[in-house]
Amino acid sequence: MTRTRSPRSRSKRPSGGLRPWLGWAIKLSLVGLVVLAGFAVYLDAIVQEKFSGKRWTIPAKVYARPLELFVGQKLSKNDFLTELDALGYRRESVVNGPGAAAVSGNTVDLNTRGFQFYEGAEQAQPVRVRFSGDYVAELSSTNGSKLPVVRLEPLLIGGLYPKNLEDRILINIDQVPPFLLETLVTVEDRDFYHHFGVSPKSIARAMWVNTSSGQMRQGGSTLTQQLVKNFYLTNERSLSRKLTEAMMALLLEMHYDKREILEAYLNEVFVGQDGQRAVHGFGLASQFFFSQPLAELKLHQVALLVGMVKGPSSYNPRRNPERALVRRNLVLDLLEQQGVATPEQVAAAKKMPLGVTTRGSLADSSFPGFLDLVKRQLREDYRDEDLTEEGLRIFTSFDPILQMKSEAAMGETFKRLTGRKGSDEVEAAMVVTNPETGEVQALIGSRAPRFAGFNRALDAVRPIGSLIKPAVYLTALERPSQYTLTSWLSDDPLSIKGADGQVWKPQNYDRRSHGTVFLYQSMMNSYNLGTVRLGQEVGVPNVLKTLARLGVERQFPAFPSMLLGAGALSPMEVATMYQTLANGGFNTPMRGIRSVLTAEGEPLKRYPFQIQQRFDPGSIFLIQNAMQHVMREGTGRSVYNVLPRNLALAGKTGTSNDSRDSWFAGFSQDLLAVVWLGRDDNGKTPFTGATGALQVWTSFMKKADPLPLDMPQPDNIVQAWIDPHTGQGSDAGCPGAVQMPYIRGSEPPAGASCGGQEPASGEAVMDWVKGWLN
């Protein structure tokens, strides 16, 4: 516009003389100067305001539990190495600096990185770990002194991002690896330390290159200008923006020194896109591509990252590895040429592979199910802005090793069951917790665990079927004067008339009646008739009260069908319920978060461990005994086709009407897992609790190798010898006599001695139990 006007106006005033012209020119340039000065003041305010305040909003970072190391810890060497790989430890022959590990035989030498935790800092230190079997046998410093306990830094498992946002890990310029600054300056702006924000020399060079080649091939931007462009301006390409950029660059250089500007650049630079998340800064780029902290990067990695600045997507080493390699080596050549690195260093670096981690390895996995749980808990306590902008550090109980094992168990079991008709449409959910701490360790919300969507572990609320039964039997066992594990219970058919006049006739799974059985046998074989009869005797409202005491907050109507699990719960709610059974009758609200720190490492909030005793340990001891019978000889017995016999486990199968839901919930001493299989449309599945969910559960336990269940015997429990056929008191010396636990005073009177023989192995005893199925 200005150009078209000037010639016209010139022609309007053919010859007005030089003097008025000059006067006008002076006045105008004065005006222009004032305008420019005003504009500069305005820009200066922008430059300073943003640069001196908080420069970036940082999404909250979510961390897994830190792996603790101590002598006697159950941890296999393989699992340990998996964790080290995920944390990006370099395998070296001799450990050299933080983030390195050396393996020889059963011994792993490593140098931890150190980390700021809620209760204090863990120092980086050299450590030697010796494994024996699946245990840590020795933990020492490399100089030989014993260490009581060492914590690795926790694995970063995700962040809490707003819809599309930049993510970064802020770094300090003092923490950058060797070569980074030199390489950056050499490649992007060789005059950086000498110019004032803009470099006329490079602009001239760029113009020469561009005009001679006839296209925009080279930009004359300094690092300062690049920073200004990314930091303050939009991506628009125009002359006015270019001028603004230049002015701001000059202003920035006036106020801040070169190191500050360089540090901001290191954190601002865009290095790649991860779905909706924009990866900014070399700190995050280092984690994103190498799973390592920036400070540990070597020359070849530095060259790759700096080379990517020119074109983050075309030089993306995961998508275009060949192009990225060429670019990296070009950068290395330049370093040699400019004398930044020696020819030997460059030659060695060129021999290195790109070294980027593959996506989908542990370090780069996403765990949407668990993160969803974390987010929901955080939203109760924080505003969204706090979570996406303040750079909070969230420490969770997530155990990546157990998560990988549960995902593997799920995947393999489905593969094995593919043949079954209709199994393709079956969805899945799984919750893994530590019953002794109430912490959630792994969570699967979908059969495709990487897929963030409907989180069935939290939101699929489905009838729990026989998973309710422990609540029924526990209600009875809390009345030792009326019920013991060996009370007789009739499994004969019964019908119940409801308030509306409808008659309900429950049936057993095998549609047969099993006569009169011991109470624990009815439980272990999941007999419906016996359970309904018992539930009616103790009262449905009382069973529902027991359910509430177990930790289920959902309210249910007191219908008799509740006794067979007509009520619906989510897998997470089932986990809460079974956690109380597993933990000696002490209820714990399930926790996924341990603590929250600010971006600066200041403690902000803790989610403390809380317990509440809801049941007498004696009655819990009895119900655990019955639930162990489920595994030994009841509906869960297929577990011992896979797991060793001496591994004590307790659990319960659950199948809803027409096999629409296949459940299994069970625990060892240190692990509790709930598995649900079913269809989203609530259609029929080919699985019962035993043929579906239990198979996943078994496969998981096989991989996780848990500790056997071992509840200390409460004071009010006595072990009595009984005759397994009559339930009458017997004696240790009598043939076939077995021991059963009773609440003191409820045991049958001791039987007569049978002549002091050792208890017979009892070949013929109880064969009748074996014949019964579900």
Next chain:
Amino acid sequence: MNKLWIAAVSALALLNGCASVPQGSIPVVDSGVAVSNNERVSAQRTAGNYPQATAPRAAQARTITEDSGVVVMIPGGAASVSTPISTQPFTPGPITPGPAAAPISTGSYTPSNTYSAPAPITPSGIPSNNSGALAADEQLDGPVLALLTTAQQQQSSGDLNGASSSLERAQRVAPREPQVLYRLAQVRMAQGDAAQAEQFARRGLTFANGRPDLQASLWGLIAQAREKQGDAAGAALARQKAKVSL
């Protein structure tokens, strides 16, 4: 005039250029400002599931019955505070191994009666290589002792949240060590949460079979916690139990 135009237009263009600065995206939040909820370093969950004692913190932990067991004085710990962290068992009596795996139908699984052997007792977090007369969890080993020591130091310097956090770490390492639960109960008490103090002490009792000194200390703590919650009768009962244990 024409020059004015040029100046005005270029100034406009420049201003235009900077109008494209996305003002809305400039964050001016000072990083030093706390996030919205100002409950910094608060161990008390306001929305917790359990009733919280509102009583202010009190240093009644030191009135606990002196322990007659072998006591390790934790470095940095107040000398008057009796800490029953012992590397020696309170009493040498072995705990009863829970015969949870007691088979009722021994012979029905396999012809070779393999499963009747009780499962090896391996308390989580505690090495099983100890085959002496002592049950493994009766002595504190390296990690637990180290973490209890750290917690003690944190508590004496007034960092109750840190102490609590370290003790929960110890509890994860040795979930069934009653001395850890005892210390957790003590710290909850010091934090003014008598209800949770009582609960942790009760949990400790379930693992303290055959350790009368520790049982007495736990009952003593329960008595205090109940008193704090206004349950005088319950406190008296607990005191009774503390005497019986000893």
